[in-house]
Amino acid sequence: MIKYLGSKRKLLGPIAAVFADLAPGTRVLDLFSGTSRVSQALKQQGLYVCSNDHNLYAHTIARCYIEADAQSVLPDITEILKELETTKPEPGWFTRTYCEEARFFHPDNGAIIEGMRNRIDKLDLAEPIRSIVLVALMEAADRVDSTTGLQMAYLKKWAARAHKPLQLRVPEMLNGTGSATCLDAIVAAKEFSGSAAYLDPPYNQHSYRSNYHIWETLIRWDQPEVYGVARKRIDCKTEKSDFNSRRRILSAFSDTIDSLNVDRIVVSFNNEGYLHRDEIEKILSTRGSVHTVELDHKRYVGAQIGIHNQSGKKVGAVSHLRNKELLFVVGQGAAQTAQAARSVQTNV
Ligand SMILES: C[S@@+](CC[C@H](N)C(=O)[O-])C[C@H]1O[C@@H](n2cnc3c(N)ncnc32)[C@H](O)[C@@H]1O
Structure with a gap:
């Protein structure tokens, strides 16, 4: 799985608990799916998950982990990755842009990534095999990158992992199927028919397209102006x-909630985001009584590292290292399931 700001990896226990009472096969929407971690947890609970994200790299991840059924594709994937491992380096636009003009990957790895990505297009694979192979490449590239987990900047000195050779691994997919869409949230909310929805929107100005622009380019393979x-x-x-x-x-959130025709809505938000707790509770209260769960959480990696000037010198102290993730639950069974989430121990 790629490094991802806002991934709910460490909050899966309480989030999954809010959906634990739903019958197997119940249709659930993960409207801002990102790494698809939450979708995966819900798929593992036997729910039919529809994952949506407007960025193509995140949609590709959802096709791999949510849409695809592991047991029907694994033999093919293993064969294709073995063949891809034999690809020769092909230094070109990608290597020049991200390994020479910038230093996100060591040029040796950049040229391998580029060769493999060209080869994937030549193989002309059917979906969801193509998405799975692309995710294998994205995850392999992520394991040898030279960043703190965001692509807004690269490290001044190569990260130790950047010197390691790129290696493909078969993604740890799940059995069973789901579906994946690549739509703006409001469109996906309108189109969805099912019982419950989970919303984990961005909470401030930091755009995921900007934070993970190389993944978008790796998937689109469109040599954009940079x-x-x-x-x-x-x-x-x-x-x-x-x-x-x-x-x-505020209006985007409110319109999205209005567009959802489901019995239960669950929202994750951070107590340092653009929306305040009372604003979210007010909007959700049009759907029933709102139950809010507070989860203590480590702040993003930048806060852990501290404030540095352009030459890398530490220039300031970060005021606090932990914040609160809020989980809002409204609709059918909200009181009981919020209580179930509170009782799950988080280890963060
Ligand atoms: C906080 S992250 C979700 C993290 C995810 N729950 C996880 O555990 O990995 C928010 C996601 O919303 C997506 N996003 C942002 N604006 C969107 C929009 N208007 N419509 C659909 N997706 C959007 C971003 O691409 C990003 O992946």
Whole structure:
């Protein structure tokens, strides 16, 4: 799994607990699926999960882990990855942009990534096999990157892992099927028919397209115009989410909630985000009485490392290292399932 800001990896216990009473096969929407960690936990609980994310790299992850049925594709995947391992390095646009103009990957690995990615297109694979192979490559590249987990910047000195050779691994997929869409949240909310929805939107100005622009390019393979030290895709300037806008997030959130025709809504939000707890509770209260669960959580990696100036010198102290993740539950069974979430011990 790739390193991902806002991944709910460490909060899966309480989040899954809020859906634990639903019958097997119940349709559940994960509207902002990211790494698909939450979708995977729900799929493992026997639910039929529909994962949505508007970024193509996240959609590709959802096709791999949620849409695909492990047992029907594993033999093919293993064969294809074995064959891909024999690919020769092909240094070109990707290597120049992300390994020479910027230093996100060691050039030796960059050229291998580039060769493999070219080969994947030549293989002309059917879905979801293609997505699974792309995820295997993305995860392999993530294991040898030279960042702190965001692609806004790369490390001044190569990370130790950047010197390791790139190695493909078969993604740890799950048995069973689900579905995946790549839509704006409000469209996906309108189109969904099912029983419950989980919403984990961005909570501040930091755009996922910008934070993970190389994954978007690796999947699209479109050699976009790039800008700045981080060589970001030019469309990072225009492809903005309403949830990253202080001015628009409230109405985007409210419209999304209005668009959902489900019995239960569960929302994750951070106590340092653009929306305040009482604003979220007010919007959700149109659907019933709202039960809010507080989960103590470690802050993002930048806060753990501290504040540094451009030459890498530590220049300030971070005020606090932990914050609260809030889980809001509303609708059928909300009181009991929120209680179930509270009683799950988080280890964060
Ligand atoms: C906080 S992350 C979700 C993390 C996810 N729950 C996990 O555990 O990995 C928010 C996600 O919302 C997606 N996103 C942002 N704005 C969106 C929009 N308007 N419509 C759909 N997805 C959006 C981002 O691409 C990002 O993956």
